[in-house]
Amino acid sequence: MTTSKHRAAVLDGFNRPLRMTEVATPAPGPCEVRVRVRAIALNPFDRIVQTLGGLVTPWVAFPAVLGSDVAGEVVAVGDQCRRIQVGDRVLGLALGADRAGNRAAEGAFQEQVILRETCCCRLPAEVTLTQAAVLPLALATAASGLFLRNQLGLDPNPASAHVGYPTAPKGSVVVWGGATSVGSVAIQLARAAGYRVLSTASPHNHALLVGLGAAAVEDYREPRAVARLLEAAAGTTIAGVLAIGVGSGRACLQLAAGRNPRPKVAMASMPCPLDSAPIGPQIGWRLATLPRLAGGMAIQALRAGILRVPTSAIWGTALVDDPLGAATFGTFAEAALRDGRLQLVPEPLIAGSRLEDIPEAMETLRRGVSARKVVVQLG
Numbered sequence: 001m002t003t004s005k006h007r008a009a010v011l012d013g014f015n016r017p018l019r020m021t022e023v024a025t026p027a028p029g030p031c032e033v034r035v036r037v038r039a040i041a042l043n044p045f046d047r048i049v050q051t052l053g054g055l056v057t058p059w060v061a062f063p064a065v066l067g068s069d070v071a072g073e074v075v076a077v078g079d080q081c082r083r084i085q086v087g088d089r090v091l092g093l094a095l096g097a098d099r100a101g102n103r104a105a106e107g108a109f110q111e112q113v114i115l116r117e118t119c120c121c122r123l124p125a126e127v128t129l130t131q132a133a134v135l136p137l138a139l140a141t142a143a144s145g146l147f148l149r150n151q152l153g154l155d156p157n158p159a160s161a162h163v164g165y166p167t168a169p170k171g172s173v174v175v176w177g178g179a180t181s182v183g184s185v186a187i188q189l190a191r192a193a194g195y196r197v198l199s200t201a202s203p204h205n206h207a208l209l210v211g212l213g214a215a216a217v218e219d220y221r222e223p224r225a226v227a228r229l230l231e232a233a234a235g236t237t238i239a240g241v242l243a244i245g246v247g248s249g250r251a252c253l254q255l256a257a258g259r260n261p262r263p264k265v266a267m268a269s270m271p272c273p274l275d276s277a278p279i280g281p282q283i284g285w286r287l288a289t290l291p292r293l294a295g296g297m298a299i300q301a302l303r304a305g306i307l308r309v310p311t312s313a314i315w316g317t318a319l320v321d322d323p324l325g326a327a328t329f330g331t332f333a334e335a336a337l338r339d340g341r342l343q344l345v346p347e348p349l350i351a352g353s354r355l356e357d358i359p360e361a362m363e364t365l366r367r368g369v370s371a372r373k374v375v376v377q378l379g
């Protein structure tokens, strides 16, 4: 019997380059699907795992395949799958380097990937696979931060009452960093759930965020941004604050401290950037960055305590083992992509057409993007 194979970008150990090779193509488990990957989007997390995984994802089993965001066609389904069928076009959250999956077959950087059915969303015919790839990790992180009980614990929307979430009085939600991919999805999720959204971005992205449903947008570099958002929230309860973007925690703590009772701040980002670690010797980088990171986290925790602001740190895939995961990717996203409540943003920035292009595409992301998602298209 011949075993079928496909190509993958494999990581043999932390702080090593990606290696292109052939790997065996596995059959999906009972509740899994196998997808022919047509588009892969990149996230800061990919590079952080590659270079600093020993610190942040020490569980990763090698050889590993990284990558969280894929879109493609379903080529095989497990015998307990009920929603997804062979031939469906889907986007999906890949869990290869995540504690929940942690096996090479589930990483996005390959031609065929195993995904959980609950982490897939079928696509309307008019949506391209390249557009669709921008969504999965941003959707998971935004939904986890807004709706999980140990994060902001907001009420997702009337349609998800069946998963047992309480109905809460609606108010304003602050999404700091609305032009990030996580932020631009969070604005839409909070709006769809019935909250009024206040956000921040560079001025050239304000119209984009208003188009996604933000009621007010301020420039996060402006010293008066916090005061102006508090003015914009006057007369409403601030139900929660989502802090996205390196260094956003400081401003969001200040904002939350401007209200009584204090709204909770759920933080997606670190106080200093971690995606600039070099592949190779890191002694100088570590000596310069890790004390700054540890100091920044300690100061942030101290400040939250002094200001009496409740906080939490978001792990973007935390929803996958919660009913919220299936409710978000299946129930909500499938309907919302069809009826226009969910737009596929940010716009893809095509950075290659082969697995070999992924390392350079990761560099493009590291150099910085503004309201764009770096995507590698596979033929």
Ligand SMILES: NC(=O)c1ccc[n+]([C@@H]2O[C@H](COP(=O)([O-])OP(=O)(O)OC[C@H]3O[C@@H](n4cnc5c(N)ncnc54)[C@H](OP(=O)(O)O)[C@@H]3O)[C@@H](O)[C@H]2O)c1
Binding pocket: 043, 044, 045, 137, 138, 141, 176, 177, 178, 179, 180, 181, 182, 183, 200, 201, 202, 203, 205, 220, 244, 245, 246, 247, 248, 267, 268, 269, 270, 314, 315, 316, 317, 369, 370, 371, 372
């Ligand atoms: N905790 C988790 O599980 C998890 C999961 C995914 C992402 N993240 C983190 O979430 C952040 C966003 O990730 P992403 O992939 O969505 O990023 P991204 O789309 O690449 O972010 C680019 C955008 O960041 C905005 N930005 C940069 N610094 C900012 C700041 N201090 N305040 C507000 N906005 C700022 C810029 O907005 P303008 O162009 O308008 O200036 C730019 O458009 C990153 O820090 C990432 O590491 C965390």
